Amino acid sequence: MEKERMKANRPMANPARRMGGAVLPFLVHGVLLALAAIMLAPLFWLVCAAFKSPEDLFHYTFASPHPTLHNWRVLFEKEPVFRYVANSLFVSSALTLLQLLTASLAGFALAKYEFWGKRPLMTVMLATMMIPGQVLLAPTYKLINHMGLIDTYWALLLPGAVSVFGIILFRQSILQVPDDLLDAGRIDGCSEFRIYWEIILPVSRPMVGAFTLIAFMGAWNSFLWPQIVLQSRHLFTLPIALNNMVDLYSQEYGALMAGTLLSILPVAFLFALLQKEFLAGLTSGAVKG
Amino acid sequence: MSMHRETFWALQRKAAPYLFVAPFVIVFCSFMVYPLLNSIWLAFQFTNGPQSSVFVGFDNFLFMLRDPDFWTALKNTAIFTLFSVFLQLPLSLGLALLLNARWVRGRNFFRMAFFSPHLVGQVFVALLFSLIFLPHYGLLNRALHAVFGVGLDTKWLMNANLVMPALVLTSLWMYVGFNMIYFLAALQAVDRNLYEAAMVDGASRWQQFLHVTVPGIKPIAVFVIIMSTIGSFQLFELPFVLLKGPGPDNSALTIVMYLYNTGFSTGDLGYASAIGWVLVLIILTVSLAQAKVTGLWKKNV
Structure with missing residues (x-):
């Protein structure tokens, strides 16, 4: 009984939290995506580097427009x-x-x-x-x-x-x-x-x-x-x-x-x-x- | 005939466990227990290659105490352990908490993204990061330049003061997702009803974290702390390949690298064994201290 009343009351009694409910997931997903990008960047860089010519290797940060098998x-x-x-x-x-x-x-x-x-x-x-x-x-x-x-x-x-x-x-x-x-x-x-x-x-x-x-x-x-x-x-x-x-x-x-x-x-x-x-x-x- | 058969069945049943452990026990005794005992004997010998050895008492240990390289190695390893454990754990736990929220989308993708560096062996990570740390061209300097406007010429691997941050950063990349998996498993094992009960009692988010989450994940947190401390103390491959040795001013000399250099470059297996046992003592002391401080053995964890 007590529990049910609290559950029913909460959204009405606390509009700020309701708004937080929409903003928070948005923020968390943004943070997670940024962190995932940071974690995956070195591996992505590695894949790109393996297919870049020596001239392109440091010219392009990631992928070069002219992929090559030269390194292999x-x-x-x-x-x-x-x-x-x-x-x-x-x-x-x-x-x-x-x-x-x-x-x-x-x-x-x-x-x-x-x-x-x-x-x-x-x-x-x-x-x-x-x-x-x-x-x-x-x-x-x-x-x-x-x-x-x-x-x-x-x-x-x-x-x-x-x-x-x-x-x-x-x-x-x-x-x-x-x-x-x-x-x-x-x-x-x-x-x-x-x-x-x-x-x-x-x-x-x-x-x-x-x-x-x-x-x-x-x-x-x-x-x-x-x-x-x-x-x-x-x-x-x-x-x-x-x-x-x-x-x-x-x-x-x-x-x-x-x-x-x-x-x-x-x-x-x-x-x-x-x-x-x-x-x-x-x-x-x-x-x- | 049937008598024969019954004794055969009884016999094979009795013999089975011995046969099952036999392959393990034979290898274990020859290549673990025996070398372990032998290393105690070796630690008190002066050796020149694997063939000749002379008993020298505690000389190996006394020499170690006076060798500035040993203290440098110990200091570097301790600093690395301290920073990597204390940076990794809160970050791993933070990631796990974010991913554990019920409404998170793409949980599996994020889990894989954070975990994937762990699949890359230390030698391969070191090769990759030797280019990522390059001045001017390296990915790290370019990223720092793009985001914070820092100059492009930071020589991560050539400046004695920057070698340790570079190692800590690399190990952070390698292990943060690995430890996160443990925290995530621990968080998912916490009884959801406990949170509901806490909410009914009017506990705030922070109070719920402190009184439900923390006690719930404590055993795993202690396990992760001890495991990552032990792993950090054994650091070798990463600096050995990344810096092709102990680095500028021995700034990347670790205990295991010191062991490797004296035992297998100089050829003193006795001294290498002595270093090995000092490493054993350090690791045991630190993990026992951690277990005691975190109350691993208290009944109420």
Whole structure:
């Protein structure tokens, strides 16, 4: 009763607020549009720069009226770009698959089974998550060097094959799967691995989508560790190769921007495919706490 | 036959969790736990490349305390963290609040627009911004000139006083939308009925924000503060590529760059490990302090 009267009274009793109701959204949308323009300007500039001739690059702030493929020709003539792209695709896909497999399996075990050593394992995992990875650089380099794997892809694939963060994400999502579903599978004669493959993985699809992007992005953009262990140019991934090109052709701005644009596209494409799962997966851990 | 079968089924069920965690545990122990323990040992060694090492006690740590470069790196990293966290968070929260209004049109477009820089890796951002910061031709100087009439010749990356603002600005561009996603999720999780109850009690917009919104998003806000602090302390790629090194007067030397230079250019893995552990201690101390100050462990959050 009280509530209804207040609701009914408000617009009449407060004409100023009613006016604000029309002005405020207008203002907010204006602010949002301006901010979006500022955020997107560097990316738009990048796209324009990749298609501008050297003379036009700084002559026109954004797009030039004479778009050209000049930068791309320079880029592909000077450097084995296809090789770098293939390297990056191989390393990032392999790391993503490895991390997906190890994280979903371990996440399943930690969510749905009781086994010896489970508590201490989880404690150690959480403890290592608190520790920044840079402390591992020197000892891992020493280990990889001892194994004779410097300047090979094993140096990237072995230490990168697992993600503690990924296991925690998968464990949280698999905890939501009802036990009855798994028991039904067991009654039907499924082995535990078939339960993982035919029940757990399909129902965790949103998490698989989210983690695929998280893992792929991390691997694709990874720089410090590959910079330390890769020495041969034919093994370089895109971030390493592009950083190298800055020193080699510092005046070829346009070609560098073409390379940068090319390097961003695969992640952007994957994001376009998986954005819904990604944004939900990103925050799920934090919101559920 | 059927006995056999039953023991097989019981066995595979018992063995399953061990087999499922085995790949992870093997890699985790070899490439995380072992190197971690090894790095404690390494931190007390003087090494020349990966092969030779001599025990030197606390010498690495004592040398660090006396090395002006370490203090420069620590100062730069701390300033970067302070500014990027304290500029990012209010802006991220502000954006999330604007987007959370029920009548906002094109929410998905704005969300994507603000988030998209996060998809670009730090190395690629650094390459792009090395041109955006150029004097005369760069987009930033042109925009500042067009809007505020500032001169076009600001040398963002060559002036020791401007390097840090340039780094903070770039990280703002990269992470403001990323943090906004967290705040937006938190805001959408706040129970709408609480706002109605507050309105019935005659609470103003500001009071609603203070007594309903703030407590509702507090856990995520603390999470975002701690995560962005940890991330900021690990700054490396951005200055390393943007300035091709520590920058004028070491103005962009960060702790991780210092670690990289001593460990992998000079070849002293022992000293690099010592720096790594100092970074661990700094990050743990700062995040524990943040958790305590923000009352993360109080029951009523």
